[in-house]
Amino acid sequence: xxxxxNTIGLYPTPDTVVGTVIDGRVNWMNVAHVGMWGVRQMxxxxxxxxxxxxxxxxxxxxxVNMVDEGILVRADYVGITTGKETDKSKVxxxxxxELENAPMIKEAPLAxxxxxxxxxxIPTHYNYIVSPVNTYVREDILSANGKIDYTKYHPxxxxxxxxxxxxxxxxxxxxxxxGKEYLxx
Amino acid sequence: xxxxxNTIGLYPTPDTVVGTVIDGRVNWMNVAHVGMWGVRQMxxxxxxxxxxxxxxxxxxxxxVNMVDEGILVRADYVGITTGKETDKSKVxxxxxxELENAPMIKEAPLAxxxxxxxxxxIPTHYNYIVSPVNTYVREDILSANGKIDYTKYHPxxxxxxxxxxxxxxxxxxxxxxxGKEYLxx
Numbered sequence: 547x548x549x550x551x552n553t554i555g556l557y558p559t560p561d562t563v564v565g566t567v568i569d570g571r572v573n574w575m576n577v578a579h580v581g582m583w584g585v586r587q588m589x590x591x592x593x594x595x596x597x598x599x600x601x602x603x604x605x606x607x608x609x610v611n612m613v614d615e616g617i618l619v620r621a622d623y624v625g626i627t628t629g630k631e632t633d634k635s636k637v638x639x640x641x642x643x644e645l646e647n648a649p650m651i652k653e654a655p656l657a658x659x660x661x662x663x664x665x666x667x668i669p670t671h672y673n674y675i676v677s678p679v680n681t682y683v684r685e686d687i688l689s690a691n692g693k694i695d696y697t698k699y700h701p702x703x704x705x706x707x708x709x710x711x712x713x714x715x716x717x718x719x720x721x722x723x724x725g726k727e728y729l730x731x
Numbered sequence: 732x733x734x735x736x737n738t739i740g741l742y743p744t745p746d747t748v749v750g751t752v753i754d755g756r757v758n759w760m761n762v763a764h765v766g767m768w769g770v771r772q773m774x775x776x777x778x779x780x781x782x783x784x785x786x787x788x789x790x791x792x793x794x795v796n797m798v799d800e801g802i803l804v805r806a807d808y809v810g811i812t813t814g815k816e817t818d819k820s821k822v823x824x825x826x827x828x829e830l831e832n833a834p835m836i837k838e839a840p841l842a843x844x845x846x847x848x849x850x851x852x853i854p855t856h857y858n859y860i861v862s863p864v865n866t867y868v869r870e871d872i873l874s875a876n877g878k879i880d881y882t883k884y885h886p887x888x889x890x891x892x893x894x895x896x897x898x899x900x901x902x903x904x905x906x907x908x909x910g911k912e913y914l915x916x
Binding site: 556584619621681682683684693696714718719721722724727 | 733738744745747761764765766767768769772774776795800804807808809811812851853858862863867868869870878879880881886889890891893894897898899900902903905911913
């Protein structure tokens, strides 16, 4: 094993587009520094200089839209342009759910309208702790019994070390079952 | 789009094994509720009943070991057995870095020895905010210029809706570059 210093090796993480409303205009931002916070909440971590924070801190709502290959070019685009200077409101078609100021992406395979339950500040970032109120999915990504089926849906992932997007690959096995093979030995 | 209620749709997340020492014995636990916290820290979210918390809260260090297919059966095994009742110390070969009580997995493709910088408690979970002090990698997963190369290394991912492990697939494109195609239109 080679020691490469204090490098973060937790990647890949799922890529998302965060939707908000700032001064009455819809805005989108590409965010992949995300994760789980218990089993009912998510962390969306956004660098402080980003314009999106203005909307999030005022509204206390956001949308979290998952990215597949169909919207990846546009997702990356809303990560390399700032709403301070560019009107990004028309990059995606949007729809609204029950929350105010949480516009979601019609072309996304999965979109969550979320409340911001807490904002935990560190020197460089706002860490938003959010809960989905409603989750909207394209019906073709659901299993026969209505679950999100990752054999039908391949979210785009992100890795920082070489700054690339990766495909979600095939299913390997069942969690909480595979380990029984070890027990049986 | 179909509304499937307040379902978390942020998956897949990378699967990890957390290493700790409890009452002098090495212990391992499978944890996939993880994520990023800014760009220098990670969140490792662990349900309160888990035995691993005893070690983490006392030691204030842990290891975070990434899972590939070579260690997946054992990773799943250390998620379905508790160190309260089972000695899991011999499931993996381990090595130590510079931190105390952060045993790492020799067979893992990538292992981080981490300090616990903060513990943020919610009713059901301890959310550990951790930083890697050193990151150890198998040399065959590095690019020619020493970066973690996800075309050579395919971390196992986890999804909760159908409780399956997924493979990390191939690279699709470069972050902060793909979006220029949209700009050029």
